[in-house]
Amino acid sequence: MTVADETLMAQVAAGDSQALETLYDRYAPILLGVVLRIVQQRVVAEEIVQETFWRVWDKAATFDAAQGKFSTWMYSIGRRLAIDTTRRQKVRPEAAGSEAEEEQMLREPDNADVVEAAVLRIVQARVRSALTELSPEQYQVIELAYFKGLTRKEIAQAIDKPLGTVHTRARLGLQKLRSALAAAGMES
Numbered sequence: 001m002t003v004a005d006e007t008l009m010a011q012v013a014a015g016d017s018q019a020l021e022t023l024y025d026r027y028a029p030i031l032l033g034v035v036l037r038i039v040q041q042r043v044v045a046e047e048i049v050q051e052t053f054w055r056v057w058d059k060a061a062t063f064d065a066a067q068g069k070f071s072t073w074m075y076s077i078g079r080r081l082a083i084d085t086t087r088r089q090k091v092r093p094e095a096a097g098s099e100a101e102e103e104q105m106l107r108e109p110d111n112a113d114v115v116e117a118a119v120l121r122i123v124q125a126r127v128r129s130a131l132t133e134l135s136p137e138q139y140q141v142i143e144l145a146y147f148k149g150l151t152r153k154e155i156a157q158a159i160d161k162p163l164g165t166v167h168t169r170a171r172l173g174l175q176k177l178r179s180a181l182a183a184a185g186m187e188s
Helices: 005-013 017-039 041-056 070-088 099-106 115-131 136-147 153-160 162-185
Strands: none
Touching: 005 017, 005 070, 005 162, 017 041, 017 070, 041 070, 099 162, 115 162, 136 153
């Protein structure tokens, strides 16, 4: 029987390192793929994943299940760390050059549980499907913001569009993604 993330976080907040290990096993492969897409360096991505889970441990008492899901909270920590790292290095990451390269980045470790690997593939397929519902303009803004870590002002400069246009594309794109993911059973 799988223990809910929120229950595990309550155990982590109480100092249960085994609960943290369970969460790590559950989410580290997916988080590594997200972070690697941003920083483009596996060693750096692995360090960020470790730092993310250290912060989950250290800040467990601040997690509030009423405010949102654990996975969303944890991914936001990892994503912010990855973006901060790329900004500190003054290096803008590039998106994967091909689908095969993207698959390599999102591959789970060799020792991953078969069920978890299957769930990961399903989640990836649903997210890819949801992304196809965006217009090319919305996709471009979401990609630049999420995977390259650009601010909306930087995006406006990069695509030579007014800031208001970028805000609108981001808002509408995120609404479409949220709806598509909810329809696919992946509510945020």
